[in-house]
Amino acid sequence: MNHVSPTTNTNPGAQPQVRHVNLMVDTIITNVASDDIRTLVRALLSSSPAHVTDQFCSLAKSHLHHMPIPPAPGALELFTSDPEPTPTPAFETVLARARARYGAGLGSSTLWRMHYPLWIVT
Numbered sequence: 001m002n003h004v005s006p007t008t009n010t011n012p013g014a015q016p017q018v019r020h021v022n023l024m025v026d027t028i029i030t031n032v033a034s035d036d037i038r039t040l041v042r043a044l045l046s047s048s049p050a051h052v053t054d055q056f057c058s059l060a061k062s063h064l065h066h067m068p069i070p071p072a073p074g075a076l077e078l079f080t081s082d083p084e085p086t087p088t089p090a091f092e093t094v095l096a097r098a099r100a101r102y103g104a105g106l107g108s109s110t111l112w113r114m115h116y117p118l119w120i121v122t
Helices: 023-031 034-046 050-066 089-103 108-121
Strands: none
Touching: 034 050, 050 089
16 A cells, blocks of 8 residues: 655645656566665665655655554564574564664654563563
8 A cells, every 4th residue: 555656846845746657667666676776766865955855754754654563473473482592584574664664753653562572582
């Protein structure tokens, strides 16, 4: 579910203009590997005016705010039960979700969901 629309805001005080994504650009976004998309977004943001980065952060925060936070898995799903517990892929997923929300300024909304499963393990 997409809660954000591509926008441009050439004048920081002006209302954002909703624009569509060109079919060829959408084809790139859909087919390029995740690592390459990260590289392209970083290059775009680092070479653009500050208001573009601000708009990106605003859109990311809005999108993540509207995404439901799934309940954190139980401690037994987050770590192996070996004599020396190690993180599982489920833990990595929860951690990545928490990092993304934290980076968008929504960290506290995720941390409380992680507290209980991690408290059981410690």
